[in-house]
Amino acid sequence: MSGSSTPTESTSSPGELQPSTMLDTSDMMFSLEGLQSDEQRRVLDMVVQIRKCGLEGDLSLPQIVVCGDQSAGKSSVLEAITRVPFPRNDGLCTRYATEISLRCAASESLTIKVIPDKARPASEQEQIKQFVQAIANFDELPRVMDAAMAVMGISKGDANNPSTRAFARDVLSIEIAGPSQPQLTLVDIPGLIATSTRGVTKADVDMVAEITDHYIKQPRTICLAVVCATNDYANQKILEKVRDVDPDGDRTLGVITKPDGPSEGSGSQKNFIDLANNMDIFFKLGWHVLKNRSYEERDFSIEERDIAEAAFFRTTSWNTLSPDCLGVDTLRTRLCTLLFEHIKRELPQLHKELESQLDKNRNEHELLGVRRSTAIECKTYLAQMSQEFHSICTAAVKGQYEGSYFLTDVDPNFSLDAPSTLARTRAVIQTLNIQFEEDIRLNGHKYQISMPPIHEDDDDVQNEDETDKDEEFQWPRSLRPKGKDDPIQMSQAEAVKWVGRVIQQSRGRELIGNFNPLLIHALFWEQSENWKNYAKSHVKMVSSVCNRFLRNLLRDTCPKDVANRLWGLRIEPDLKKRDQAAYKELDLLLSELQEFISNYNHYYADTITKRRQQRQQAVLKKAMKAATTVTIDRYGAEVTIVDTVTAIANFTLATKPDMNEFACEEALDGLFAIYKVMQKVFVANVTTQVIERHIIRGLENIFSPVVVNSLEASQAEALALEPSNTRRHRAYLEEQIKKLEEGHEIFQSVM
Incomplete structure (x- = not known):
């Protein structure tokens, strides 16, 4: 799985482990046990428990990611920090992200599993999730890693096999538990590839870049940007990438490997020493220097590796640097301190994001209503x-x-x-x-x-006045019969003619x-x-x-x-x-x-009677008016005289209309x-x-x-009945809510 492909790191055949192969190695436990104080353990343990809830995909959790170009020595850095003897070989490089979790537990165990890429089909994800193996000896590590690669569908050098791939977005999870282990998680990702070669396609190059971007752009990730002293750092792509996502260097720690590569006193060595002094590419977290095993040191144990590293820094120009930025022991202490301080700063916002995500998922789950998977549930x-x-x-x-x-x-x-x-x-x-x-x-x-x-x-x-219509409450007339709003105007004479027809x-x-x-x-x-x-x-x-x-x-x-x-x-x-x-x-x-x-x-009947009487009254009024005279009597008073005979005659003549x-x-x-x-x-x-x-x-x-x-x-x-996609979404939300509630309880209990 891991290990750099550089000759200085390749010392044994594929699958061969270093001498310390038993899981219970007191020297490894002793070197890690003192890394964290009680306060650090308590804070880091909380993040570990939240991570165990499976919330990495929903919340950006604090973590340390080891990143760099291919053959920069990333896996050797990881091995030096974790004391896990990964298999190394000339042709072997990191082909997937590897998450190494050191956990404090009552008993010792080493569990390996594969976390599938979420973009895979559901059937493939279920199959990959079934891969879980526990081993008691590091001698079994190469075999388990080969099996994990097979589950991921990664080729082992067979470029002609179309059913395999060179890299995968799946994650290999290695959890090492023990009573003296610190709470620490580090992630090793594939090295950036400069160009496609035999067995490595352009798509593979792009995939590795995407994997790197996915990890380093997360705002709570501390980036261990590994650069190799045998190659001009201006040509190493990782520095450009971390500066893009972390322009102020707030969460990037530079690590220089293979410091024995440049000749003593050479300009190249001086340039890298200046780099380590934060004089060229500035990171607020600074730089650190590690010496990997050379080819001659390929059989060294982890302890012998540390001794050789310490001797190298005492006897070379690198000793001009502060001892705090030299060697793996100070790097482990430095990382734990950095991670602890980083987590303390991020906890309030992390807690806020957790609460927000929990509320969002609860609301979305509430919108789905109650479960409807059976006839009884549907009817209820x-x-x-x-x-x-x-x-x-x-x-x-x-x-x-x-x-x-x-x-x-x-x-x-x-x-x-x-x-x-x-x-x-x-x-x-x-x-x-x-x-x-x-x-x-x-x-x-x-x-x-x-x-x-x-x-x-x-x-x-x-005969109503229609002017009142506009004063009434009316909705738009779009649904009324078109062209029927205005009656046809007709005089009384025209009405009589209409009726006559x-x-x-x-x-x-x-x-x-x-x-x-x-x-x-x-x-x-x-x-x-x-x-x-x-x-x-x-x-x-x-x-x-x-x-x-x-x-x-x-x-x-x-x-x-x-x-x-x-x-x-x-x-x-x-x-x-x-x-x-x-x-x-x-x-x-x-x-x-x-x-x-x-x-x-x-x-x-009343209306007809009234209308007849109205017409007769009008005729009578007219007849009487015609038979009425007004005179002035001798006293000068006005006297109205109605000639009833004339009035009756006039009325009689007027009430003899045309029968039609x-x-x-x-x-x-x-x-x-x-x-x-x-x-x-x-x-x-x-x-x-x-x-x-x-x-x-x-x-x-x-x-x-x-x-x-x-x-x-x-x-x-x-x-x-719920559609299958709704049932899946409900199950997903319920799982997420459960995880987030567990995380909430962890926060409440610790804070």
Whole structure:
């Protein structure tokens, strides 16, 4: 797995471990045990526990990442810090990210597993997650690493095998636990590759760069930027990358490896010493120098490696540097201190992000509603949801606007485009009914006939001033019958001619001077022909209001997938049935208007009588006026004298009209009377028998607990069963919430 491909680091055959192969090595434990104080252990342990919750993918957790160019000696740095003897070989390089976790535990163990890349298919992820192996001896490490590479699908030099790859985004996790282990996590990532070569494609080069970027750009990562002293650091890409993501060097510690490469006293050595002194590329965390095993030191144990390193720094020009930045012992101490201080600074923000992510996931989980994986769960869910639906719908239909649903985002303009307006369904229906009555009363008649009123306070519809219409509350006329708003203006003389034509067309066997009894019906049918369009527009408008209200209510009370199924399978078919019944009832009312009119309302006879008396009074008034003279008596007073004989004669002559004109006037009187009666009856019938009976009444019972109770198991599943992607998302959210709650509890207990 790990290890640099440089010759100075390759000392043994693939899979061969260094001499200290047993997991229980007291020297390794002793060297790590004193790295952390009690306070450091307590803080770092908290991060370890949060990491164990599996929150790395959701929160940027503090960690140390070893990064650098290929063959820079990264894996040797990692081995020196962790004391884990990784297998090394000339042709061996890091092909995936490796997470080495040192854990303080009561017993010793070494567990290796593979964390799959989230971009892999779910089936592959499950298969990779099954790879978990525990070993008791480092001698088994090469075998387990080879098995891990096979699980990842990484080739071992066979570039011609299309089913394998050179690098992977999966992560090899090595957890070393023991009573004397510090709480420390380091991540080794593949070295940056300068160019593609045999067995390494351009895609591989890009993948390694992406892996590096993924780790070093995380704001809570301390970057150990490893540069090799055998290569001009200006040519090493890692320095450019860390400066891009950490321009001020706040979280980057530079590490110089292979300091024995440049000749003693050479310009190259001086340049790297200046670099280590933070004189060229400045990092706030500074620089550190490590000496890896040379080829001659390939058989050295870890302890012998440390001794040789210390001797090298005592006897070379590198001793001009501060001892605090030389050697692996000071590096381990330095890293633990850096990580501890780094974590202390980040804890408040980390805690805040954890709480924010927890709230977000809880809210998202709440939106999914209760679990709906079985028929029983589906029916229980539908029953609960239907109670809320039924309760709100009942209140909306009855006009009892109590509760938050009716008090949210109330539109002061009461616009039909506002959901809050539609929620007040009864108020909307009442307003629409009032508007329908006004439309029929003011514009429902075909002809606007100018006739003298029966008396001064008469409210006859034919002679009302239409200027009041604009003062009434009215919604846009887009759903009203187009071109039917303005009745045709007609004078009294024109009206008489119209009636005369109809009389002529409807002659029967009646005597001259009389008219066919069906004449009034014919006049009424023509005068009321606009009622049909107004009534159908009104039914359409009310149906649309109910339709949109129920859609909004579904959207607000259940998930989108359930709302769509409930709408398509239950509510929309029921609404269509209601519409069909309403239009059928309306057609029946309209057809009855075309039949023989039956009327038992005294208003009809009273109106005709009043209109006859009005005409006679007008003639009598005119006759008396013509027979009236005004004189001055001898006292100078004005005296009015009515010649009754002349008045009677004038009245008699005036009441001998043309019989056809008389019939026309009588017919108009009958039309006015019956139209007013039938207009009120029609409006009442449409609003009660059509709107109320078929559209409004029982609207709340479309989806109620009674309906849910009658559903069969298959029907309940068809309506509410969660889609597979929703079930997966629910499981994911529940897992995330559990992890975040564990992290929250850890924070609470430690802080």
